[in-house]
Amino acid sequence: MRYDVLPDRVIGPGCGFNNVVRLHSAEVRIGTPLALSCPMALSFFMWERHALQPAAQRHFGQRVAAIDHLGSYACRDINRGEGAPPGAAGAPGPERSRHATANALDIAAFTLADGQRIDVRKDWRTGASDASGPAAQWLGEAHRGACRFFEGVLGPDYNAVHRDHFHLETGGYRMCH
């Protein structure tokens, strides 16, 4: 795990960094470095080590080498139905996304050591079974595993906005969809 520490700063109302690291790589390559809160970095590391890699060994006999992400930090409100379970009594008006405090990360695809790409948009199957093939099964396990190590997980079964990525977050509502 290679990272450096970002200085705390307030960027706008409800937006900013507190105890945030910039993650350059973990066991996997991550491309553009990610600003992540410490709980997010820890959850990511645990997910990778205890869910992603063991499941990849089981299904493919090799390791995950890289992830493709859609970013972590973004100063914005919850939009597109992300972040709050249906029926939660929210405060009136917009609410900041967990992305606004570097407590969320969106992942679109994974690359195995041999170069095979596993893409959430293409390979996700609701209720994947043996018949769905290893990529769909592995993605289902990656999603279930994320629910063990992050507080909030949203994927393609949650809504159309998440058809092409897993949204992973810490510090918010407990959710696993």
Ligand SMILES: [Zn+2]
């Ligand atoms: Zn997200």
